[in-house]
Amino acid sequence: MQIGIVGKPSSGKSTFFSSSTLIDVGIAAYPFTTIQPNKGIGFIRIEDAGKFFNVTSNPRHGFLIKDENNDPIRYVPIELIDVAGLVPGANEGKGLGNKFLNDLSSADALIHVVDASGSTDAEGKTVNEGSHDPIEDVKFLENEIELWFLKIIKNNWPKFSKTIEKDFSKRIHQMSQNLSGIKILSNHIEKAIRTLNLDEKQFGTWTNDDKKDFAIMCRKLSKPIIIAANKCDLPSGENNVKRMKETFPDTIIIPCSAASEIALRKASKQGIVKYYPGQKNFEIIGDLNEKQKIGLETINKNVLEKFGSTGVQECIDNVVLKILNYFPVFPGGVKGLADKDGNYIPDCFLMPPKSTALDFAFTLHTDMGNGFIRAIDVKTKQIIGKEHLLKYGDVIEIIFNKR
């Protein structure tokens, strides 16, 4: 799974990326600091299944921490991509335009980093704090991505309109072969067409408005967006977040301070504070100089006490678990939860909505899927069949025929 970090120049995309991957990348207060995309591993935070069995898991990928209540929290890796800033008109090639957009092709969802403090204009140039309205930024970004989609859909239309195939699912399949490059998949296409009541209409007779509605719907389904209302540590942030939430009641908007998250994670790495990503507070454990002391006090007062967290972890968790509705499932066995090296529950897979026991078997190994006999819910010890729908936190054993 890949999550794209998008927004206008200087909104704090690279700061956000760096705060969750701990990869040092170019960060600066001028537009187009990033040109080549940065790719790295971030983590979503989930409840670990070890708690149920009273064991401490040893993740093969990602890591595990114990929270204040001594409950295990597992951080599961996902891919993040930080791309160049987008300016109005990008779909026509303005700024870094099409290159930027193409870098987002393989993203499953987007985190839109908005400068909620209003201290940069539409092109990312520094202006007086509070003087630019971030609501404008939210509108333009969705629009640019939809126009990019529309352009690709229109470019492919001569191929679609030649389709004489009567069968609906075959027509969708043909279309998806041309749109899979930007990860518009056949289930997105089908849902978009049905929602817009275009299923009876041959492609050759679609109007420009039909195509536009279709592009917008495909964008919503294939690149859903969550908003990281960044730079909330600055005074104008709080009121702007409130206004943004009122203006876009159906969008998840999370107050965020990526710069604070970087500072806390770096301080934690240096052993100055005890802090884990997403924590509501931190504990000072090392000696601080005056500058560090003031910096940490400011983060506490302007971010943690006001908004409850820096917001970075919350954005990543929400995009995967609430927007894409993926959920964690752990492979395990009724006879034991450790692998041959003694590592407990080493693996965790993020499964898409409506995944079945058979889908999970195929995720683990093609042979397990092909040779599937039955599965066992390790928590309840119940036998489950192929079609059984899995849920958050399931631990599943697959019994299969080794051919």
Ligand SMILES: Nc1nc2c(ncn2[C@@H]2O[C@H](COP(=O)(O)OP(=O)(O)OP(=O)(O)O)[C@@H](O)[C@H]2O)c(=O)[nH]1
């Ligand atoms: N106050 C504050 N400043 C921030 C925050 N996040 C980023 N910044 C600052 O905003 C400026 C731009 O940050 P970048 O991360 O380089 O922004 P970007 O969106 O990657 O910019 P481009 O790569 O040019 O598109 C830098 O000066 C950052 O230090 C934040 O949470 N609070």
Ligand SMILES: [Mg+2]
């Ligand atoms: Mg950048």
